Amino acid sequence: MAATALLLGACTPATAPSPSAAPPSQPPPTAVPTATGVLSTQAAAALVLSTDPRFAGIEQQNQGLIGQCCSWTATPTATGYAVVIEIGWGDCPAGCINRHHWFYAVNADGTVTLDHEDGPPVPAGVPGPADGTAGGPGIRGIATAGPVCPVVRPNDPNCADRPVAGATVHVLDVTGLEVATLQTDASGSFVVTLPPGQYRVQADAVDGLMGGAPTPADVMVGSGLALVQLTYDTGIR
Known part of the structure; x- marks a missing residue:
């Protein structure tokens, strides 16, 4: 082959994100003071990406990009935004054999909370x-x-x-x-x-x-x- x-x-990332090496499963919410609150999915994602240097450089999911290993998605919720970080590996040109996800909640006031994770250790x-x-x-x-x-x-x-x-x-x-x-x-x-x-x-x-x-x-x-x-x-x- x-x-x-x-x-x-x-x-x-220097230390790989994983259920054990990643931030604690239920970290205390991180309040990020903002003058006007979180007003967009991009702003919500930026807050999440800033919580861990291992997420540096991850960009928004691009459905048209073949082989994208790492991405974020964000959707509005009743209280703010839901942000998902994805890292994949193993033959990603064919769609990545393995994937790990982090699920975050971002409140309108800028509070970021890790809800849960899934997938194998990275x-x-x-x-x-x-x-x-x-x-x-x-x-x-x-x-x-x-x-x-x-x-x-x-x-x-x-x-x-x-x-x-x-x-x-x-x-x-x-x-x-x-x-x-x-x-x-x-x-x-x-x-x-x-x-x-x-x-x-x-x-x-x-x-x-x-x-x-x-x-x-x-x-x-x-x-x-x-x-x-x-x-x-x-x-x-």
């Missing part, structure tokens, strides 16, 4: 680091290898793609000039600050992985971090 690269919606490094190493526009991503099990079992954490540490990642601008060379860390993550614009992200082949180098990913960097997932083929069948 050819290795693939996944361009993720400009959406990540592997370390997915969707990428959010440790302050890149605070402005740029690219954040992770290199993983799969499949891990001969028969993939959806929502089985033992079959989740494993991170690829030490992979060399190249970032090229629209002219083909290499503007950054990175090494993935122990969690398979990489991050770089770049000016807004169009870039290509490509990784070198890694010894022991059959599929060679992942397919390059083209990404548009805007005002935040664009997310990229590079997937190597383990050859396990």
Whole structure:
């Protein structure tokens, strides 16, 4: 199976979100003083995204974007807004094998409460680091290898793609000039600050992985971090 690269919606984290590693299931509500209250779904989502640096870069769900791993949705309620954060992983070009969700309630006065979560624990490094190493526009991503099990079992954490540490990642601008060379860390993550614009992200082949180098990913960097997932083929069948 050819290795693939996944361009993720400009959406990540140093410690992976999960039922155990994520914020407590029932944290005390966080009051965010506002002069006029929360007046839009975008404002409600912004409040939720600001509660945890691991959500940095996640953008609104785009139904027309194939392979979007990470997204938020927000809908009005009687008391404010319901906001759902989604992170997916594992063959996301085909729709993501695994998905984890966080369900938040945002009151009109800006109070944010985590209601509940569902889905399997998110592997370390997915969707990428959010440790302050890149605070402005740029690219954040992770290199993983799969499949891990001969028969993939959806929502089985033992079959989740494993991170690829030490992979060399190249970032090229629209002219083909290499503007950054990175090494993935122990969690398979990489991050770089770049000016807004169009870039290509490509990784070198890694010894022991059959599929060679992942397919390059083209990404548009805007005002935040664009997310990229590079997937190597383990050859396990």
